[in-house]
Amino acid sequence: MAVNIPAADWAADVVDFLSRNIPRGDGEEGWDHMFLTAYQIGCEALVALGQADETRWGALPRKNAQLPLELPRWDDLCVSVLRLAAQQRLLSYRRPDGSMPLSTGGFLIYRISAPPPPPPNIAAANGLGPAFATPEVLSVIRVLGLLAEGRWTEIAETVFWRDWPEEWEMSFISDPRFSDALEQALVRIPADIRTEMDKLVTITDTDVTAAMQRRAAAVAEARAKYGPNANIHPPDTHSQARRGLELLRRHDLDWLFFRRWRLSDGWLAPKEAGKALEIFHDDLAIAMRCAVIKRLYPNLTFAAAR
Template sequence: MTADGSTNGWTGEAISFLRQNIPLALRDDGWEHACSSGDQMGCAALVALGQATETDWGAVPRKDARLPDPLPRWDDIATTVVGLAWQRRAVDFRSADGSVWVPPYRQADGGLRHAESPPPSPNIAAGHGLGPARAVPGFLLVLKALGLVDGAGWAAPAEAVLWRVQPRAWALDVTGDARFAEAVARTVATTPDAIRREIGRQVTISDDDVNAALAKAEAWRREFRERTGHGPEFRARTRAEMRLDVALGREDRLDWLFYRGWRLPEGWLTPAEKSRALEIFHDPLARAMRGAVVARLFPGNPVSEAEAARE
């Protein structure tokens, strides 16, 4: 598996796709993400590619737009583009037999779909551990420019990108892959001391931490009563429940350590490498690696236990 893609010609197609598929701002030039994750990361990608300036609500085009040197990470841009395309239905990930995948909660009304016209067949064949897909013609060209599709099927570099998207239709068992286990062992062995200390700090939950969280929750309830004249329609959290809440909050902070500073296959990024990375905050691969690494570094820690209890 590799995270390196083609360095020739992909930037133009990626920029064009992002420009055309992030919602245009209503109040000004540029693009507005409306706190939609795919659009947020799309705006960040345009900024990283030197095409836009970040705003509180999205991004505005740069008059002096130019590609940076060095470029942002190819795999981060590719992951962002594929995620946005999925959100815009420019790509449809299919079941192994090529059929349209139906979420379990909608399978009960499947009979209603029998009268519909059959969907077009996949135009991207399964391969490299990935399932089939159907891309609209324009986006198929983008995928080829990014080096994700070769001929009529997925190219080898696509695996590193799609592991970070993990379409439900494919039911990828990433954590069961031997390469994931090898990456866990390598990441644990090479964790820098500063990161190890930060992980240790986050997985340590003291009584003072729980007390502070309880006090904050009670202050919110009191402010709510004063503002509305009645209390919120739910009971106060117990100490055990609040300890679990604190643990889940720490889980999010730990996720961000991996979103910002870890990639497959490299592992922990150097400061120079981190400067080229995008903060892709919906990355199931990074999240799974965080869970495995934290549990190995600090066995029996409350954050890992809370995550296991939730699952």
């Protein structure tokens, strides 16, 4: 599926936005991702853009930083910007009628004498709902080609499939573009990806027994350390160990798609995957994983679950 990506003069704007909005660490020496998804991906983007070096806690500005000759994927950087903007409450999504969504529990909470939230300044368009963004967010998403004339652009739609706002009450699963991408993913799956899938969906009794033994050893170690009266979860049963393995295998299957699949290009060759950011919690990649696994392994329902 071809995407008309805007000219590459957006990279400096992305760097500026990310560097100013990811929290700084103690002493202002670098950026601290605080183990929050938006900040983690933002730090990864700064590293991929040649502006920083990765650290255990985030990223450290690079001396004499310069953009790489080959930029990271445009769509991945768009997701990074949108997630950070939403995390910092610089971008908020509205319900289809433009109203604020109800918080968990069905209540809207305002401070006494607080002004009402501003109305949307981004109109619904191209399958996307209304939103409100601050001027700096409007500027960077406009340069990225996601916004034009106060409305979401056509190329913005599938970017949002990857981080779908619940407020918009929509679904992309039935979209023909998703269906077409599914068929292409099935017929063009690389041999190494299929081999890895076969491995991940196979859980043997030996695997379950090994998991039970690991858990039992961890429990014994904890009891030896904290005493027999400590409140420690007992060793896993066979069914508990299997459910735990199923969860881990789904996680690993998701990462195959996070790293090696994109809607516009399908399966990425290793060189192309090197330009991709590891956008985890990617709604579109997870949906495609579920659909692909359901078709390839119809009897292994655990592997196709979310």
